[in-house]
Amino acid sequence: MKIVIINYGAGNIQSIKFAIQRLGFEAVLSNDVNEILNADKVIFPGVGEASSAMQKLRDSGLDTLVPKLKQPVLGICLGMQLMCNSTEEGATKGLGIFDVDVIKFTDKVKVPQIGWNQIKNLKADLFNDIPEAEYIYLVHSFYAPKCDETIATSEYDVEYSAALKKDNFYGTQFHPEKSSSIGEKILLNFLKMK
């Protein structure tokens, strides 16, 4: 199986590569169009600020490629947010894969949310054999509200999308690669998809 982690210069991708290694697979980091197109699984990471990450994606010409991919694609954290219509962070236009607009937590809660929270209302194959209310690790200031494409929710300030799915596209607001053994199970579910 060929697993590609899209390397467009946004954030810590080493830990995703290592998590996949711990599961017994190898992933390559790449920004090569053909390599990404020919992968069995594509991971779209992202850490940092949205508008500069989006700019890097455009600079590498991958902004038009990602929405066209046919194999399972998993966006993580900012990667998931960039797959939405837009994000309030830096007034950034997203890839428009998930039909939802990412907004900021209000100051009723501490921002960023940092730490372990629970995922509930789990749907779809990404969460096969994952019990409700397990703890996953999150670090974020912006969130995707609940919508038709929500396949997991979490609660902080409001109940929001902890994960999204549309066709072959998946997104998690949490970091499966940093969410202990539960995160690794979720990552394995993704890698085992047909």
Added chain:
Amino acid sequence: MLTKRIIPCLDIKNGRTVKGVNFVDLRDAGDPVELAALYASSGADELVFLDISATEERRKTLAELVFHVAEKVNIPFTVGGGISSIEDVDVLLQNGADKVSINSSAVKNPQLINDLSAKFGSQCIVVAIDAKQIDGEWIVHLVGGKVPTEIRLFDWAKEVEERGAGEILFTSMDNDGTKDGFANEALAKLSTELNIPIIASGGAGNMQHFTDTFIDGKADAALAASVFHFKEIEIADLKEELKNNGIPVRI
């Protein structure tokens, strides 16, 4: 519900853990990677590595250590100690660190906080503040708490937040090493006046101290070293007790 975090801190010198650790089940208690993996599997929510080496090769040694920790450990970790530039941070994040913590370098050059959070995002910039009370006033100290500044803790903490820090790691030098509990009054004031997470550090001696710092100190996370390293407190027991005291924790 977002849970309160328990964070063991490992002091590192030349790629090895320095504070004595009392783990009979470890092959090599001085190996930070093995110790980190053990903490991750025993319920720690995060780890902090504080590098205190002063050699020419320290940057390279630390980057290698970070790489090996990231390879083995499936929970987030923060790296601090001697970080003073964008390049320093870049290397550590590239090698798999989730967050970095800056301390003296931020006091000497506060603009560094803005630069780092703009480049890497607030979420990975922790500002560590060491302070102690002088004539009833909390004053920021440098060099591991040895050198006093003119800066007042609460002024500095607010500035740090405004400049884009994602978290504050507050160590009370008055409490550190005493095992008498955390500086909960100052912590509660920080947590109330600021809108970013506050990590309590300094003073952990027993399980009640953790309950107190989450309730009275309103801390979002608590960091400790020796009580964990010497197995005076097992993380699993601590979390059970916190849960029984109504504090949300990941079990």
